[in-house]
Amino acid sequence: MFVTIANKIYEIDRLRNARVIxxxxxNITLYAVDYxxxxxxxxxxxxxxxxxxxxxxxxxxxxxxxxxxxxIRMPISIAIDWITNKMxxxxxxxARIDMLSLDEKMMKTNIIINNLYQPVAIxxxxxxxxLFVADEGNGYRIxxxxxxxxxxxxxxxxxxxxxxxxxxxxTVDFIKRRxxxxxxxxxxxxxxxxxxxxxITITSGSQNIPFTVxxxxxxxxxYLTDDVxxxxxxxxxxxxxxxxxxxxxxxxxxxxxxxxxxxxRQPNRINxxxxxxxxxxxxxxxxxxxxxxxxxxQCRCQSGFRLKSDLKxxxxxxxxxxxTRLTSIRGIDFNRDSTIEARPxxxxxxxxxxxxxxxxxxxxxxxFYGQRSQMIYSSKMDGEKPIPxxxxxxxxxxSALAFDWYxxxxxxxxxxxxxxxxxxLNGRDFPQRILINGTTxxxxxxxxxxxx
Numbered sequence: 001m002f003v004t005i006a007n008k009i010y011e012i013d014r015l016r017n018a019r020v021i022x023x024x025x026x027n028i029t030l031y032a033v034d035y036x037x038x039x040x041x042x043x044x045x046x047x048x049x050x051x052x053x054x055x056x057x058x059x060x061x062x063x064x065x066x067x068x069x070x071x072i073r074m075p076i077s078i079a080i081d082w083i084t085n086k087m088x089x090x091x092x093x094x095a096r097i098d099m100l101s102l103d104e105k106m107m108k109t110n111i112i113i114n115n116l117y118q119p120v121a122i123x124x125x126x127x128x129x130x131l132f133v134a135d136e137g138n139g140y141r142i143x144x145x146x147x148x149x150x151x152x153x154x155x156x157x158x159x160x161x162x163x164x165x166x167x168x169x170x171t172v173d174f175i176k177r178r179x180x181x182x183x184x185x186x187x188x189x190x191x192x193x194x195x196x197x198x199x200i201t202i203t204s205g206s207q208n209i210p211f212t213v214x215x216x217x218x219x220x221x222x223y224l225t226d227d228v229x230x231x232x233x234x235x236x237x238x239x240x241x242x243x244x245x246x247x248x249x250x251x252x253x254x255x256x257x258x259x260x261x262x263x264x265r266q267p268n269r270i271n272x273x274x275x276x277x278x279x280x281x282x283x284x285x286x287x288x289x290x291x292x293x294x295x296x297x298q299c300r301c302q303s304g305f306r307l308k309s310d311l312k313x314x315x316x317x318x319x320x321x322x323x324t325r326l327t328s329i330r331g332i333d334f335n336r337d338s339t340i341e342a343r344p345x346x347x348x349x350x351x352x353x354x355x356x357x358x359x360x361x362x363x364x365x366x367x368f369y370g371q372r373s374q375m376i377y378s379s380k381m382d383g384e385k386p387i388p389x390x391x392x393x394x395x396x397x398x399s400a401l402a403f404d405w406y407x408x409x410x411x412x413x414x415x416x417x418x419x420x421x422x423x424x425l426n427g428r429d430f431p432q433r434i435l436i437n438g439t440t441x442x443x444x445x446x447x448x449x450x451x452x
Contacts, residue, residue, distance in 0.1 A: 001216070003225060003232060003247075004030040004044060004257040009055070012232065012247050022055055022064065032078045033257040036085070036102070037266045043067075043087065044257070045075040048350065052078065052089070052100075068100060071108065071303075071344040071383040073327060076120060077169070081151070082266040083126040084273050084286055084297075090119045090133065093327050094345070097122065097133060097153065099286070099300075107283055107302040110341050111153035113330075117142045121169045123179070124151065127269055129287045130194065132159075132179055134167035146170065146181060148194065152288030152298060153339075159196030169215045174267060180222060180237065182212045189215070189222065191237070200239050208243045209233070214258040218265065225255035232258065272297040282314045303341040304382070306333060317342035322366070324357040329366060331381070344383030352377075358403035358410070367410060367425075369398045376410070376423075389425065393432075402445035411435075413442040420445075 003010045007024040024030060024046070032045045040058040045051070052068040052075055068075075068089075077090035080102075087100045088111065097112040097119065112133070121134040129151050137144040144164045149156040165185035172179050177194045180202070187206045192199040202222065203209060210228035217223070217237060223246060224233040231248035232255055235241040272279060272287070279285035281299035288298055301307055301314035308315050320331040320342030331343030346366055348354065357368035364381040367389065374394040379386040397416040404411065410423045420436040 001218075001223060001232075001258060001260045002033050002035065002042060003214075003255050004033050005253045005255050006030070009033065009042070009044060016247050018247060018249070029256070031076060031256050033259045034078050034080045034087075035259055035261060036080050036082050037261070037263050038082060039085070039102075041102075043078060043080065045078060047074045047076050047092070050074060050347075050350065052087075067102075067106065068108070070385060071347055072098070073347045073350065077122045079122045079124045079131070080266075081124055081126045081287070083269060083271050086284075086286060088122055088124055088131060090122045092118065092120065093350070094347070095119060097131075099284075101284055108344070109284060109300055109302050110339070112149065112156070113339060113341070115156070120167060121181075123170050123172045125172050125174050125177075125194075126151065126287055127174050127267060128177065128194065132170055132172060134170050134181060136166050139165065146179065146196075148179075148196075150288045152286055152300065154288070157196075159192060159194075160199070168213050171216050173217060180215060180217060182209070182215045182224065184211055184213075187212075189224070189235070202237055202239065203235055203241050203243060208235075213256055216258050216260045218260040218262060223258060223260060225258045227254050230254060280312050282312060301340075303344040304331075306340050322357065322359055324354055324368065326353050329354065329357050329368060329379075343381050346379045346383050346386060348377060348386050355398060356401040358401045360403060360405055360408075362405060367401065367403065369395070369401060369412070371397070374398075390423075395423075399443055400445045402447045404447055404449045406449040411445050411447065413439060413445060 001012050007028045008020050009022040010018050011021045012018045030044050031047050035042045042055040050072050054065045054067050056063050074093040075089050076092040079088045085102045089098045095116045099111045101107045117137050119133050119135045124131045131149050133147050135145050143161050145161040146159045147156050148159050168182050168184050170181035178191050180191045188204045189202040212224045212226045214225040222235050222237045230252045232246045233243040234246035235243045273285035279297050283302050284300040299312045305314040317333045321334045323330045329346040333340040333342045353371040355369045355371050359366045366379050376389045377386040378389045398412045399415050400413045402411040408425050413420050418439050419434050420439050421434045423432045
């Protein structure tokens with residue numbers, strides 16, 4: 001099995017011998033881990049640096065490659081579709097699930113962007129063509145739940161939403177078609193079938209699992225990573241089992257992600273996308289229509305594109321709605337399906353809260369205000385990493401922005417200064433002029449440059 005501990009990845013065999021196969025930079029925390037058995041590749045995340053890496057298991061040099069750091073924020077869980085060579089990614093702070101192709105194109109698209117609050121874990125079954133996601137809600141208005149969806153993110157249904165508070169991880173049994181999960185609040189390990197029925201408690205109590213983070217299974221055993229016990233635990237996966245230590249080093253550790261490495265954990269099946277090259281899809285071919293026809297598939301486009309009428313080719317989305325949220329800026333295709341992302345999301349650095357945004361259509365650039373740094377940022381429409389426009393100038397508590405695309409002027413209102421002022425963006429010193437003093441309660445600005 002593979003276990004992430006602090007900035008290291010451990011390989012632990014059946015005899016409980018452990019060795020470090022990768023060591024990252026100091027002061028980082030590696031979290032989720034999964035693998036592609038046939039391709040001999042290990043994948044893991046650094047959620048606080050917003051990065052996903054791959055590690056070759058067939059090379060003695062243990063070469064590591066950064067595969068994703070753009071348009072992503074806090075990847076807390078991943079799952080590999082070993083049939084069509086895709087990765088499903090849970091982005092905790094953006095409350096969404098994305099999919100990344102693991103071929104040379106590395107195309108990314110959204111799978112679920114609605115009806116999630118705080119998703120924490122994902123597991124998939126490419127044989128049954130299902131994905132399962134654990135969402136911890138917020139404990140008050142929105143309850144925690146475990147959902148099942150088709151692999152394309154549609155037909156989602158709630159399996160569990162009662163007596164569930166803080167699910168931290170889940171895994172699936174492809175043969176018996178059961179889901180297993182850990183609940184840190186109730187100190188439970190539980191299971192149900194793929195329809196949410198036949199729910200049982202495997203183990204419970206803070207003495208057994210005081211603060212379990214990760215879970216995986218192999219044969220008749222479940223394996224858990226526990227933060228308080230500082231160990232990898234083992235238990236039989238039947239009713240009312242007790243845990244035992246599987247791996248506990250002399251020094252205290254805080255294990256996080258866990259993945260049991262064995263070929264039976266990734267059983268093979270016919271890949272319908274291999275019938276013709278990529279299933280005839282211009283961008284992405286994925287499972288998710290098996291409920292209609294055995295060994296069927298569907299095409300999807302990467303973010304910024306939508307399917308043409310032939311349901312295989314893709315065309316760019318040119319007109320869209322720009323939606324600003326606290327942690328991201330999204331482009332939504334309002335001519336068709338609102339779940340289609342017209343552009344990859346613009347994602348600022350962690351702890352940056354966005355108050356408002358504007359765009360320059362001619363330059364294909366978005367400007368937004370970061371509340372914590374009190375600076376203006378810019379990003380191209382392709383979702384590139386935002387950069388500060390004004391590193392030497394701050395604008396206290398800006399509540400609204402408006403852009404004069406004709407004169408390249410940015411209008412802003414400041415709550416703390418009670419002012420409406422304007423800044424020229426095409427100069428080095430960004431000259432600023434106050435237009436109105438004593439403004440209060442302004443939450444929006446609109447301009448018509450052509451009419452003055």
